[in-house]
Amino acid sequence: MTTLRAFTCDDLFRFNNINLDPLTETYGIPFYLQYLAHWPEYFIVAEAPGGELMGYSENAAVLMLCMFTVMGKAEGSVAREEWHGHVTALSVAPEFRRLGLAAKLMELLEEISEKKGGFFVDLFVRVSNQVAVNMYKQLGYSVYRTVLEYYSASSGEPDEDAYDMRKALSRDTEKKSVIPLPHPVRPEDIE
Numbered sequence: 001m002t003t004l005r006a007f008t009c010d011d012l013f014r015f016n017n018i019n020l021d022p023l024t025e026t027y028g029i030p031f032y033l034q035y036l037a038h039w040p041e042y043f044i045v046a047e048a049p050g051g052e053l054m055g056y057s058e059n060a061a062v063l064m065l066c067m068f069t070v071m072g073k074a075e076g077s078v079a080r081e082e083w084h085g086h087v088t089a090l091s092v093a094p095e096f097r098r099l100g101l102a103a104k105l106m107e108l109l110e111e112i113s114e115k116k117g118g119f120f121v122d123l124f125v126r127v128s129n130q131v132a133v134n135m136y137k138q139l140g141y142s143v144y145r146t147v148l149e150y151y152s153a154s155s156g157e158p159d160e161d162a163y164d165m166r167k168a169l170s171r172d173t174e175k176k177s178v179i180p181l182p183h184p185v186r187p188e189d190i191e
Contacts, residue, residue, distance in 0.1 A: 002046050002047065002101070003046070003049075004044055004108070005045050005047060006040065006044065006045070007036060007044060007045045008045075009033070009036070012029055027089075035072075035088065038073065039073045039074065041112055042071065042072045042073055042109065042112055043071060044070060044108060046104075070087065070090045070102075070105035070106065070108070070109050071087075071088045072085055072088050072089075073085070073088060074086070074113065076119075076191075078117070082119065082177075083116075083117060083119055084113065084119055084120045084122055084169075085112065085113025085116070085118045085120075085122075085169075086121070086123065087109060087121065087122070087123035090102055090105060090123070102135060103135075106121075110169065114169050114170060117171060118169050118171065119169060119172040120166045120167060120168050120169055120172055120177035120178065121141075121166065121167050121169065122144065122164060122166045123136070123141070124147065124150060124163070125165060126160050127146070127161045127162060128160060136165050137165075139167070140167045141165040141166060141167045142167070142178055142180070143163045143164070143165055143180060144163075144165060144178060144181065145163075145164045145181040145183075145184065146161055146163060146164075146184040147161060147162045147163075147164055147185055148161050148185070148186050148187075149161060149186070149187065166178045
C-alpha cells in the first residue's frame with residue numbers, strides 16, 4: 001500500500017531514481033529546501049511499502065518516495081485574479097508509472113490550491129513530452145500559451161519550447177484564467 005506523507009529533508013537523499021529521468025528537471029538542494037521552508041503543505045511524498053520513493057511533485061512541493069513526487073507553490077496576485085497553485089515538478093519513477101500516481105498527486109495539489117483560494121493551477125511542460133501533455137489534458141488542463149525556448153538544451157541542441165497549461169479552480173467561476181493567449185511569449189515575458 002502506498003503511503004502519502006510530508007516531505008522531510010532526508011528525502012533529498014532518496015529520490016535519485018526519480019530525478020535521473022531525462023524529462024525531469026533537476027534542481028540543487030537549496031532549491032528544494034527553499035520550497036520546503038516556504039510551502040511545506042505542497043511538499044508531499046509517496047512511499048512504497050518497502051520504503052522506497054515512488055515519485056514527487058513540486059507545487060510548492062510534493063515529493064514522493066521511489067514512486068512519485070510533486071512539488072509546487074502558491075503565487076500571483078489576488079487583486080488581478082492571478083493567485084494560483086504552480087506545479088514546479090511532477091515525477092514518477094519509471095517502475096511506478098501508469099498506476100494513477102501522478103493523477104493522485106495532481107489532485108492533492110489542486111485541493112491545497114483550492115484551500116488557499118487559488119483561481120487556477122498551472123504548470124510548464126516540454127512541447128515534445130506528448131505523454132505528459134496528454135495526461136494533463138485528461139486531468140482537465142488546457143494549453144494557455146506557448147513559451148518559446150523555455151527549457152535550456154544541453155550538448156549544443158536548440159532550446160525547447162514549453163506549454164503553460166492551466167486548470168481553473170472553483171474560485172474562477174468564469175474560467176477567465178484558462179482562456180488561451182493567441183500568440184506565444186518569451187520566458188522574460190512571464191510574471
